[in-house]
Amino acid sequence: xxxxxxPRRKLMNTGFAWAVGLLIFFPILWTILTSFKTEAQAIxxxxxFLNFDWTMENYSIVMERSNYAxxxxxxxxxxxxxxxxGLIIAVPAxxxxxxVPSKRTKDILLWMLSTKMLPAVGVLYPIYLLFIQxxxxxxxxxxxxxxxxINLPIIVWMLYTYFREIxxxxxxxxxxxxxxxxxxxxxxxxPMAIPGIASTMLLNFILAWNEAFWxxxxxxxxxxxxxxxxxxYSSPEGLFFAKLSAASTMAIAPILILGWFSQxxxxxxxxxxxVK
Amino acid sequence: xxxxxxxxxxxxxxxxxxxxxxxxxxxxxxxxxxxxxRTYLPLRGGDQGWTGFDNYVRFVTSSAFWxxxxxxxxxxxxxxxxxxxxxxxxxxxxxxxxxxxxxVRILVIAPFFVMxxxxxxxxxxxxxxxxxxxxxxxxxxxGAEPVSxxxxxxxxxxxxxxxxxWLPFATLIxxxxxxxxxxxxxxxxxxxxxxxxxxxxxxxxxxxxxAITIVILIQTIFLLAVFAEIFVxxxxxxxxxxxxxxxxxxxLESQNIGLGSAGGVYxxxxxxxxxxxxxxxxxxxxxx
Numbered sequence: 202x203x204x205x206x207x208p209r210r211k212l213m214n215t216g217f218a219w220a221v222g223l224l225i226f227f228p229i230l231w232t233i234l235t236s237f238k239t240e241a242q243a244i245x246x247x248x249x250f251l252n253f254d255w256t257m258e259n260y261s262i263v264m265e266r267s268n269y270a271x272x273x274x275x276x277x278x279x280x281x282x283x284x285x286x287g288l289i290i291a292v293p294a295x296x297x298x299x300x301v302p303s304k305r306t307k308d309i310l311l312w313m314l315s316t317k318m319l320p321a322v323g324v325l326y327p328i329y330l331l332f333i334q335x336x337x338x339x340x341x342x343x344x345x346x347x348x349x350x351i352n353l354p355i356i357v358w359m360l361y362t363y364f365r366e367i368x369x370x371x372x373x374x375x376x377x378x379x380x381x382x383x384x385x386x387x388x389x390x391x392p393m394a395i396p397g398i399a400s401t402m403l404l405n406f407i408l409a410w411n412e413a414f415w416x417x418x419x420x421x422x423x424x425x426x427x428x429x430x431x432x433x434y435s436s437p438e439g440l441f442f443a444k445l446s447a448a449s450t451m452a453i454a455p456i457l458i459l460g461w462f463s464q465x466x467x468x469x470x471x472x473x474x475x476v477k
Numbered sequence: 478x479x480x481x482x483x484x485x486x487x488x489x490x491x492x493x494x495x496x497x498x499x500x501x502x503x504x505x506x507x508x509x510x511x512x513x514x515r516t517y518l519p520l521r522g523g524d525q526g527w528t529g530f531d532n533y534v535r536f537v538t539s540s541a542f543w544x545x546x547x548x549x550x551x552x553x554x555x556x557x558x559x560x561x562x563x564x565x566x567x568x569x570x571x572x573x574x575x576x577x578x579x580x581v582r583i584l585v586i587a588p589f590f591v592m593x594x595x596x597x598x599x600x601x602x603x604x605x606x607x608x609x610x611x612x613x614x615x616x617x618x619x620g621a622e623p624v625s626x627x628x629x630x631x632x633x634x635x636x637x638x639x640x641x642x643w644l645p646f647a648t649l650i651x652x653x654x655x656x657x658x659x660x661x662x663x664x665x666x667x668x669x670x671x672x673x674x675x676x677x678x679x680x681x682x683x684x685x686x687x688a689i690t691i692v693i694l695i696q697t698i699f700l701l702a703v704f705a706e707i708f709v710x711x712x713x714x715x716x717x718x719x720x721x722x723x724x725x726x727x728x729l730e731s732q733n734i735g736l737g738s739a740g741g742v743y744x745x746x747x748x749x750x751x752x753x754x755x756x757x758x759x760x761x762x763x764x765x
Contacts (some may be wrong), residue, residue: 215575221567222584225644229587231611232599244609247618281590294494297487309495311756318698318752322721324726326512331504350501351641357494410591413705418729428705431594435709442603449595454627460590461583465718 231232236260236306238445243442259447262288269431269451276426278341280409283348284402287356290349292398300369305385310361311477313354321351332419335399339421348409356405365396403459427452506745512738520732532739541723546747549719552636553700559640560696561689569681571648573656582652589645593705600638601627601710630714638706643699647692652688654688655681694755701748720744 210293235243242253262268300305328347329338337343348371367390373391396418420429432451434445504610513532516525536542554748559754571582588596605626612625628635658681666676704721707713728737 211574211576214570214573215577218570218573218575218581219577226584226587227643228596228604229591231603232595235516235603246609246614248611248614288707290493290497293490297490301483301487303487307760309491312759313494313498314759315749315752315756316498318748319702320721320726320741320744320748321702321742322704322724323745323748324509325725325741326734326737327505327508328507329729334647335519338505340721350497353494353498355710407590411590413593413708414702417594417708418725428592428594431592431598432596432705432709439605440602440609442609443597445602449599453595456590456592457587460586475551 210448220335222328225318228281231405232276232446234446235442236295236450237364238443238446240441243446259443260451263444263448263451267433268446269430272430273426273455275341275420276410276428279344279348279424279426280406282341282345283409284350284356284405286345287349287405288354288360288398288402291353291356291360295357295364298357298361299364299367303305315349317354325418328415329419338419339423341424344416344419344424344426347415348412351412351415352405355408359404360397361402363401364394366397367393407456413430440444442462453461484703486584509738509741509745512734513742515735517734518732519740528735531733531741536727536736536739536743541718543652543719544716545718548717549634549701549721549747551632552639552703552719553697556639556643556700557559557693557696559636560643561692562638562702563644564569564687564692565652565685567644567648568651568655571652585648586645588641589643589649591642593642595711596642597706597709600634602640605634627710628715631711635706635717636708638710643696644707646696650688650692651685654685656686668705685745690758697751697755699745701751720747 236259237255238249238259239255239256239258273277294359298310332338335343337346371389371393372385380389410426411428413432414424416426416428417432420426431448432450478609494516513527516526516531518521518525566583571578571585575581602610607613607623607625610623610626616623624630663676663680666680671679702721703719704725707717707719708723711717713719713726717728720740721744723738724740727733727740
């Protein structure tokens with residue numbers, strides 16, 4: 202951006218970009234606003250934007266009625282557990298592919314990505330049946346395993362692209378200086394790999410949190426996470442806009458905050474290192 | 478460079494991931510194939526033996542099959558076109574100098590973080606409800622008759638919801654790609670008097686082709702599997718029954734496992750056709 206730009210031009214860009222940004226964000230904003238209205242205000246015609254009596258009533262009703270804490274806890278366990286388990290399995294794999302590549306590394310990576318393309322619905326019944334037989338249906342452990350498996354290709358891919366950027370020369374230099382393998386891993390590789398691992402963790406936590414095929418089909422009561430909690434509002438409760446909004450806001454707030462907070466790494470992570 | 482010892486260590490480190498994914502792929506796949514050749518009705522007599530290709534024939538000849546294929550392709554293609562086209566425009570806009578760029582970026586990304594069941598329900602009830610939805614208010618304000626979106630215009634409604642969810646993703650990746658564009662090249666073209674549209678076609682668009690490919694690849698994977706958006710809005714009614722949803726209904730709602738499994742095999746084949754096509758492009762990108 203070496204070019205000078207007139208303030209007028211910049212003002213126009215700003216106005217236009219803000220208008221578009223707010224338009225895209227509007228459904229979320231509207232949901233958050235509605236969650237603080239009374240039911241009558243929520244369906245008022247013409248719609249009320251800001252001049253209503255703010256109330257927390259909907260939140261307490263939703264909490265009271267649906268045991269929100271349990272759904273939240275299930276979401277945390279399923280998203281967190283599958284991410285950690287996935288990392289434990291993926292880090293060594295991505296590590297070896299990045300540092301000891303062979304002729305087949307590329308094929309293995311592509312094959313892993315292709316397992317991600319297997320339509321879930323095509324294997325719905327087998328998984329359902331296996332889950333019943335193993336006693337995993339409607340259990341958090343079962344969902345942790347499934348979420349880990351469906352996100353494993355993405356975790357391996359992301360880590361691979363991050364690891365590949367660590368220059369091998371640094372390792373060779375450390376070896377020349379007499380660093381042991383332990384020191385090499387602990388003081389050189391780990392610090393360089395941590396940002397990559399952190400963004401991988403974050404993206405996968407978000408993907409697992411929002412996953413809504415297996416979580417809807419493999420849970421009933423005990424292991425149901427927030428996706429199922431919201432789906433239960435489908436009808437007729439969904440017509441109570443204020444309560445629906447409160448429930449929705451609670452379901453998306455943790456991820457919105459997490460996502461915004463770590464926007465920068467996310468942008469990089471989302472592209473799998475393929476777009477720079 | 479790598480020694481023999483480090484090679485075998487590498488293989489060992491890769492083993493858990495490869496074995497798990499192989500199991501995750503093969504075991505259910507073989508089971509689906511097995512069921513697809515059997516008459517299997519858990520609620521009406523259980524497993525009643527081999528039936529050859531009957532399920533495959535019945536699935537394709539059922540009146541629901543071709544509409545489902547068409548619905549699936551319509552959703553995938555429409556969303557891809559909308560998100561890529563708008564994504565390019567949005568990325569170009571967000572790349573321009575402005576005040577509060579960081580905040581605008583956050584606003585644009587936000588829908589990506591909203592879980593599918595929430596976005597589907599919020600759109601369905603608070604925007605598309607024919608009585609109290611915001612669109613109904615808007616339509617009445619302009620003196621028009623409110624539309625029952627999810628019954629009279631179900632496909633555009635679903636496409637709109639799904640596009641809203643995926644636009645941030647496309648925009649972000651394309652924005653990252655645009656920001657890596659050598660601005661000197663653009664300035665040189667501008668000084669040579671190349672008009673805006675020409676600069677876009679000859680410099681920006683070729684530079685973006687790789688990013689667009691990645692966007693299409695990743696989105697296709699997720700779009701072929703769109704489920705929750707249909708599950709909580711129309712439940713597959715009003716012409717929104719995708720192939721995935723049709724199979725889901727056969728398997729879990731009518732508990733016809735054989736028929737559903739045959740459908741599953743078709744869905745897997747369809748996804749693989751897309752996958753092979755896309756893998757080739759990604760593989761090429763990996764070499765560069």
